[in-house]
Amino acid sequence: MALQISGLGKRFGGLEAIRNLSLQIAPGTIHALIGPNGAGKTTLISLLSGFLAADCGNIDFFGKPIQHRSQQERVGAGLVRSFQITSIFPSLTVLENLQVSVQRRHHRGFGFLAAAASDRRAREEAATLADRVGLGRHLQSRGDALSHGMRRRLDVGLSLACAPRMLLMDEPMAGMGHDEADEVVSLIRSLTPELTILLVEHDMDAVFALADRITVLVLGAVLASGTAQQIRDDPEVRAAYLGTEGAS
Amino acid sequence: MLTKKSQSALVWIVLFVALACFPWLATWAGQDFYIGVVIRIMIFAIVASSLNLILGYGGMVSFGHAAFFGLGAYAASIAVVHGANNVWLVWTLAAVVGGISALAVGFVATRTRGAYFIMITLAMGQLFYFLFVGLRQYGGDDGLRMPTRPALGFGLDIASESVFYAVVLIWTLLMHLLLARLVRSRFGLALEAVRENESRMGAIGYSTRQYRVIAFAVAGVMAGVAGALLAMHNQFVSPKMLHWSQSGTLMIMVALGGMGRLHGGFLGAAVFLLLEEVLSSYFSYWHIFVGAILLLVVMVSPDGLAGLGRLFKRKAATPVDEGHAP
Amino acid sequence: MGTLLLEQTLNGLQFSVTLFLIAAGLTLVFGVMNFVNLAHGSLFMVGAYFAAWFAGMSGSFWIGLLCALPATALVGLVVEVLVLRRLYAKDHMVHVLATFALILIFNDLVRIVWGPLPLPLDLPSGLAGAIQLGPVPYSSFRLVIMLSGVLVGLLLWLLVTRTRMGMWVRAGANNREMAIAMGVNVKWLYTAVFTFGTVLSALAGVMLGPFVAVESGMGDGVLILAFVVVVIGGIGSVLGAAAGALIVGVVDTLGRTALPALLSAALPPTIATSLGSALGSMMIYLVMVVVLFWRPSGLFPANS
Numbered sequence: 001m002a003l004q005i006s007g008l009g010k011r012f013g014g015l016e017a018i019r020n021l022s023l024q025i026a027p028g029t030i031h032a033l034i035g036p037n038g039a040g041k042t043t044l045i046s047l048l049s050g051f052l053a054a055d056c057g058n059i060d061f062f063g064k065p066i067q068h069r070s071q072q073e074r075v076g077a078g079l080v081r082s083f084q085i086t087s088i089f090p091s092l093t094v095l096e097n098l099q100v101s102v103q104r105r106h107h108r109g110f111g112f113l114a115a116a117a118s119d120r121r122a123r124e125e126a127a128t129l130a131d132r133v134g135l136g137r138h139l140q141s142r143g144d145a146l147s148h149g150m151r152r153r154l155d156v157g158l159s160l161a162c163a164p165r166m167l168l169m170d171e172p173m174a175g176m177g178h179d180e181a182d183e184v185v186s187l188i189r190s191l192t193p194e195l196t197i198l199l200v201e202h203d204m205d206a207v208f209a210l211a212d213r214i215t216v217l218v219l220g221a222v223l224a225s226g227t228a229q230q231i232r233d234d235p236e237v238r239a240a241y242l243g244t245e246g247a248s
Numbered sequence: 249m250l251t252k253k254s255q256s257a258l259v260w261i262v263l264f265v266a267l268a269c270f271p272w273l274a275t276w277a278g279q280d281f282y283i284g285v286v287i288r289i290m291i292f293a294i295v296a297s298s299l300n301l302i303l304g305y306g307g308m309v310s311f312g313h314a315a316f317f318g319l320g321a322y323a324a325s326i327a328v329v330h331g332a333n334n335v336w337l338v339w340t341l342a343a344v345v346g347g348i349s350a351l352a353v354g355f356v357a358t359r360t361r362g363a364y365f366i367m368i369t370l371a372m373g374q375l376f377y378f379l380f381v382g383l384r385q386y387g388g389d390d391g392l393r394m395p396t397r398p399a400l401g402f403g404l405d406i407a408s409e410s411v412f413y414a415v416v417l418i419w420t421l422l423m424h425l426l427l428a429r430l431v432r433s434r435f436g437l438a439l440e441a442v443r444e445n446e447s448r449m450g451a452i453g454y455s456t457r458q459y460r461v462i463a464f465a466v467a468g469v470m471a472g473v474a475g476a477l478l479a480m481h482n483q484f485v486s487p488k489m490l491h492w493s494q495s496g497t498l499m500i501m502v503a504l505g506g507m508g509r510l511h512g513g514f515l516g517a518a519v520f521l522l523l524e525e526v527l528s529s530y531f532s533y534w535h536i537f538v539g540a541i542l543l544l545v546v547m548v549s550p551d552g553l554a555g556l557g558r559l560f561k562r563k564a565a566t567p568v569d570e571g572h573a574p
Numbered sequence: 575m576g577t578l579l580l581e582q583t584l585n586g587l588q589f590s591v592t593l594f595l596i597a598a599g600l601t602l603v604f605g606v607m608n609f610v611n612l613a614h615g616s617l618f619m620v621g622a623y624f625a626a627w628f629a630g631m632s633g634s635f636w637i638g639l640l641c642a643l644p645a646t647a648l649v650g651l652v653v654e655v656l657v658l659r660r661l662y663a664k665d666h667m668v669h670v671l672a673t674f675a676l677i678l679i680f681n682d683l684v685r686i687v688w689g690p691l692p693l694p695l696d697l698p699s700g701l702a703g704a705i706q707l708g709p710v711p712y713s714s715f716r717l718v719i720m721l722s723g724v725l726v727g728l729l730l731w732l733l734v735t736r737t738r739m740g741m742w743v744r745a746g747a748n749n750r751e752m753a754i755a756m757g758v759n760v761k762w763l764y765t766a767v768f769t770f771g772t773v774l775s776a777l778a779g780v781m782l783g784p785f786v787a788v789e790s791g792m793g794d795g796v797l798i799l800a801f802v803v804v805v806i807g808g809i810g811s812v813l814g815a816a817a818g819a820l821i822v823g824v825v826d827t828l829g830r831t832a833l834p835a836l837l838s839a840a841l842p843p844t845i846a847t848s849l850g851s852a853l854g855s856m857m858i859y860l861v862m863v864v865v866l867f868w869r870p871s872g873l874f875p876a877n878s
Contacts (some may be wrong), residue, residue, distance in 0.1 A: 309670060364809075364866060370798065375863075382852020493799065496677075499670070499671060511715050535679075536678065
């Protein structure tokens with residue numbers, strides 16, 4: 001198992017945000033997390049990334065327990081989170097964006113006098129990553145000159161630069177137009193099976209197009225878990241969440 | 249076609265040669281006075297460039313930078329007053345004083361953000377200002393004279409204007425090379441990324457505060473040395489050199505020349521001091537022109553004068569065409 | 575020593591009031607528009623100049639005051655509409671540079687208009703005397719300043735907490751996006767807040783005018799102190815401005831007057847005066863650094 005969660009719990013004062021949550025994610029798969037607003041999806045992502053500490057429960061990442069590890073340690077172990085709001089370096093070029101993220105892994109020190117342009121390994125890896133996310137022909141474009149969809153792809157690229165084994169993606173489709181969303185969907189699908197992905201999303205088209213398995217979260221607990229078809233057909237899920245939208 | 253880096257190097261070689269020839273030209277034309285003006289420009293080019301590292305590349309609005317400039321000047325003057333007669337020692341002292349004080353200020357200031365950061369740097373600058381105002385044994389408000397310039401050695405007489413000019417020219421070149429190396433390095437790239445998006449850099453695993461504090465310290469060293477050079481040039485230093493209005497002047501130079509651009513400090517210092525030189529000979533009230541020009545530049549071209557050319561290109565640029573995901 | 579202390583404490587309080595008037599406008603502009611306004615001190619100076627000018631022409635301090643306020647408000651309005659409006663969306667660095675440019679412009683402008691020499695502004699004849707406060711005879715005018723400052727403070731508090739516009743201001747200081755979403759006419763609100771701050775600053779300038787030289791650059795020192803007040807008190811908060819002003823005014827005045835006196839007990843007089851004076855001037859910055867270390871957002875920040 002890439003990720004094994006058992007009995008996870010989190011309280012905020014009187015509010016129990018996550019209740020006795022258990023979940024498994026197989027390596028190389030895309031696992032989607034859906035549920036109504038306030039169900040605890042973002043809280044769960046924060047607990048997994050290490051931004052928040054759980055009150056109880058276990059999180060095993062590729063067999064190793066990580067529930068007491070810091071954010072930086074989890075990133076080092078390969079568990080990387082990407083954010084809802086695209087977060088890039090606007091006035092740096094695509095190449096520089098990726099290079100600065102990659103060089104962290106390659107070098108220990110500050111590199112005061114080591115020319116960035118001569119850092120061949122980092123540049124090559126950055127260029128490869130750019131290709132990976134479809135920005136290979138825009139290496140010299142500034143971050144702020146890119147369209148919304150391209151920025152999102154660059155953002156994914158920055159997450160990939162941390163050499164993750166698993167990505168926690170929090171609403172990657174947010175604010176995307178139809179064509180842009182398609183591109184991001186293709187990108188995400190292309191990341192597997194090398195990467196494992198846990199995806200929080202409201203865009204049902206993207207969810208059903210991508211997810212190998214879906215978990216429905218309601219009021220901090222798992223309501224149902226299964227394949228896309230199973231979730232679509234589940235009457236409880238329909239009542240609680242898909243409701244009148246229906247599964248198209 | 250030459251690469252950008254080669255173009256930049258060519259500009260600098262031409263400039264260096266021009267500056268090296270300048271004293272002879274000036275003396276031949278009977279305009280010796282301007283040798284002193286150019287020395288001043290070069291010294292301010294160093295300190296403005298050091299501020300550019302913090303402000304332009306680091307994105308930190310420090311309103312107390314003049315303090316490190318003044319501290320270097322005072323360190324040099326006080327050392328000479330107490331008998332130091334070795335310029336190398338004096339320069340080292342000024343560099344160390346500038347660096348350590350900048351390290352301390354940077355450490356404290358980076359605990360805060362935004363407007364609070366501006367205010368803390370300003371406050372700490374003022375602390376140093378009042379310190380020297382209060383030190384009567386070193387002149388207080390009246391300032392401190394440097395009786396002689398400390399000796400250079402090598403059989404060269406540093407009291408001679410042409411020797412001093414050469415010394416300042418070489419320092420300017422060295423400082424520029426240092427800055428160029430630094431901003432083009434991995435450290436420089438990371439520093440700019442921290443300016444652009446600190447939280448992302450933290451998420452990637454960088455200790456962002458360290459990068460900021462180090463940039464501060466390096467800038468402090470540069471400013472300290474520049475301060476020593478100014479003290480040697482004028483053979484005088486006063487607390488005014490540390491006042492927040494002097495920090496403001498330095499910021500104007502960086503803004504005029506181009507923040508975050510390699511030549512920003514140099515260009516800004518040259519433009520500002522030449523404007524000052526020209527305008528003050530015609531008008532008693534020339535600050536109003538400087539203010540008006542600054543206002544215009546700030547409102548029209550965010551990248552300063554160095555960015556004016558870019559401005560037209562950028563306005564015409566359309567968003568990049570969509571690429572295709574794999 | 576006791577009377578000296580009492581008198582200097584009263585002076586400190588009076589200075590606090592002056593600082594409060596300047597800082598209140600500054601903190602509101604800061605909190606509502608997220609704008610760093612270094613030119614605030616220049617409007618203080620313009621207010622003092624207008625008052626000296628009108629008072630000089632009419633022979634009455636009060637006419638000077640009454641004319642200076644709207645005149646300065648007009649100047650502030652023009653600056654806001656022509657220059658500042660375009661800058662609100664930009665980052666602090668741009669604000670600092672642009673308003674620093676305005677300082678340079680105003681400092682020379684007043685000398686061009688009114689000449690390089692300081693203008694005299696006399697105390698109003700009715701209040702030129704002193705009132706006996708216990709053992710200390712204290713200037714009536716200074717007392718009037720303190721009283722009016724407290725009144726203005728109360729008025730401001732009422733405006734901000736009890737009126738609809740005050741609600742918008744607080745909403746703006748707390749959460750800009752929310753305020754915009756609520757349909758507040760942001761442009762008009764900004765202009766109003768700025769102009770109001772200008773009037774307060776001008777009032778401070780007029781009231782301080784009789785005690786200091788009305789000259790170019792008079793606003794610069796006071797501006798820095800006002801910023802210290804705002805930062806100590808917390809950005810965007812009138813209560814913070816009051817608390818900060820109290821601390822800064824008293825500490826600064828006592829520091830600069832009492833410290834040399836204290837030191838002269840132990841040190842030779844010339845050193846005591848200059849060292850004491852320098853330490854006294856440093857005090858308030860030390861206090862600010864300490865406060866910010868303990869509370870990085872000030873004592874009573876608006877968005878806590």
